Amino acid sequence: MAIAVAATRQVLADAYKGLNGGSTVWVSLHTADPGTTGTSEASGGSYARVQGTWTSGTGGALTMAELTFNAPAGNFTHAGLWSASSAGTFHDKCALAPSITLGSAGTIKVTPSFSVS
Template identity: 65%
Template sequence: MAIAVAATRQSLADNYKGLGAWVSLHTGDPGTTGTSEASGGTPAYARKQTTWTSSTGGVVNGSQVTIDVPAGTYTYAGLWSAATGGTFIDKVLITSTALGAQGQILVTPSITVS
């Protein structure tokens, strides 16, 4: 169902951004609990906090984050309520990125309610 009223779409998007701002990377489908989250590496993998900014018409954009990850293949990004632990909010399939050695993956989150 598409939401016809732009103000309603924006209100929903703004509420969504209030759920969490910590971005994660995953080596497989995280399901509904955030499984397959990256770990290890030097520097060590850690979730990164995005800064949400509102737009209009149901769009919220986050600042780009740079996440250090060990060698592996990364297929999903996630959103959490905290830097560690916390509540798993959502996931998105990303372009599969395979790293043969320690590296960095850039993620720029956005939310669009239509």
């Protein structure tokens, strides 16, 4: 069932934003579906998780500024949300559509968003 009231959708979206105790999370890249534990995170070269901050929209939406990752060569299929820059708690995932393939080390730009319907 879709949630009909926009204000209710936004309350739920803002609760998602607070999963980490605030609006800041660390975003990761993955070379396969990370499941529920965050497996298959990218590694090598100068890859590192990137910190991002959710901002509230309206009607159940959250947005984040575009994030830039330094990534090694490879195929990247998913992004993940974490509580810390390394280790930490894995909160969620989403598929990159389309997946991104780098033939050599380079940068990947991702603009995270979240919505409740």
